Amino acid sequence: MAxxxxxxxxLLETPLGGLHRSLxxxxxxxxxxxxxxxxxxxxxxxxxxxxxxxGLFDVSHMGQAELLGAGxxxxxxxxxPADVEGLQPGRQxxxxxxxxxxxxxxxxxxxxxxxxxxxxxxxxxxxxxxxxIAAALPAGVRLNPLPDRALLALQGPQAVAAITPLAPExxxxxxxxxxxxRIGGIPVLASRSGYTGEDGFxxxxxxxxxxxxxxxxxxxxxxxxxxLGARDSLRLEAGLxxxxxxxxxxxxxxxxxxxxxxxxxxxxxxxxPGAERVREExxxxxxxxxxxxxxxxxxxxxxxxxxHAPGGAPIGEITSGGFGPSLNAPMAMGYVTPGHAxxxxxxxxxxxxxxxASRVAPMPFxxxxxxx
Numbered sequence: 001m002a003x004x005x006x007x008x009x010x011l012l013e014t015p016l017g018g019l020h021r022s023l024x025x026x027x028x029x030x031x032x033x034x035x036x037x038x039x040x041x042x043x044x045x046x047x048x049x050x051x052x053x054x055g056l057f058d059v060s061h062m063g064q065a066e067l068l069g070a071g072x073x074x075x076x077x078x079x080x081p082a083d084v085e086g087l088q089p090g091r092q093x094x095x096x097x098x099x100x101x102x103x104x105x106x107x108x109x110x111x112x113x114x115x116x117x118x119x120x121x122x123x124x125x126x127x128x129x130x131x132x133i134a135a136a137l138p139a140g141v142r143l144n145p146l147p148d149r150a151l152l153a154l155q156g157p158q159a160v161a162a163i164t165p166l167a168p169e170x171x172x173x174x175x176x177x178x179x180x181x182r183i184g185g186i187p188v189l190a191s192r193s194g195y196t197g198e199d200g201f202x203x204x205x206x207x208x209x210x211x212x213x214x215x216x217x218x219x220x221x222x223x224x225x226x227x228l229g230a231r232d233s234l235r236l237e238a239g240l241x242x243x244x245x246x247x248x249x250x251x252x253x254x255x256x257x258x259x260x261x262x263x264x265x266x267x268x269x270x271x272x273p274g275a276e277r278v279r280e281e282x283x284x285x286x287x288x289x290x291x292x293x294x295x296x297x298x299x300x301x302x303x304x305x306x307x308h309a310p311g312g313a314p315i316g317e318i319t320s321g322g323f324g325p326s327l328n329a330p331m332a333m334g335y336v337t338p339g340h341a342x343x344x345x346x347x348x349x350x351x352x353x354x355x356x357a358s359r360v361a362p363m364p365f366x367x368x369x370x371x372x
Contacts, residue, residue: 063126083263102277197238
């Protein structure tokens with residue numbers, strides 16, 4: 001999970017940096033921040049704890065912003081194929097920023113708060129995303145980045161039980177609902193969503209109150225701090241993409257199996273960036289497809305592992321891979337040619353120069369447990 005950075009480049013800290021150290025976290029460079037990769041319990045224990053009880057994640061490195069002004073939804077649709085105009089107040093949606101050539105500039109979340117849109121973008125892309133969005137806005141619409149806010153994620157089957165005594169109104173939210181509330185008197189903006197496949201919440205909070213909120217949540221029964229290591233294995237078990245690994249500007253929404261994020265109305269107008277490529281690939285098929293992969297045995301295959309047809313030519317590459325603690329087995333996702341993308345298709349992964357028998361497998365590897 002660590003992204004190597006030059007030693008001369010100072011690392012930023014989230015508002016929870018001091019709390020992480022007091023909890024014994026091992027901090028690593030990630031997207032320009034010193035982030036906790038694990039706590040003393042270790043990645044395996046943290047992963048399984050989140051699946052069984054509730055985990056608290058610091059994701060304050062993500063970019064938060066609000067889009068203000070009449071016509072904000074229409075303006076954002078200049079950059080995304082998502083149906084933003086049709087997003088109802090109090091609801092959130094997964095969306096893509098696409099390039100003119102049909103690649104994925106970033107993936108993000110957009111919520112309709114009635115008076116404004118609320119955006120959460122990836123940490124590694126937030127500067128580029130905000131510049132791109134701001135440059136496309138008409139008069140009367142403005143982007144307001146929110147660097148003075150932190151972001152926490154409470155995930156797992158006991159997340160609702162943990163938050164109910166503190167903010168009972170949040171327990172009534174459905175999956176992808178969003179609401180402003182108070183948790184122990186602290187003002188927050190919370191959505192019923194997450195990046196683990198589990199039920200839970202993502203909670204935006206003023207930076208100066210983030211540590212107090214984190215301590216309050218960690219004091220609830222069943223809640224433990226969880227680092228980036230388990231966050232990565234949890235999202236991979238859930239079949240969720242990581243930008244920069246599974247998605248980038250060369251990848252189209254069709255190749256990435258994310259066409260469900262393109263609004264029905266947008267497919268009729270074809271007026272979003274990259275629409276020509278998306279339309280052509282939907283009609284005639286893409287050159288590659290993102291699939292789930294289950295290697296035989298116990299050895300995991302990591303990102304950039306070549307994928308071959310059994311005994312044959314290369315047909316793709318692993319983009320994310322590792323060991324799934326809930327599966328008790330290795331798992332991966334990657335891109336293969338369409339003729340090798342059907343579930344059950346045998347593959348060979350070239351791990352350390354040796355072929356590893358594998359097969360295409362359906363995702364998610366672990367069933368989602370969202371509160372629908």
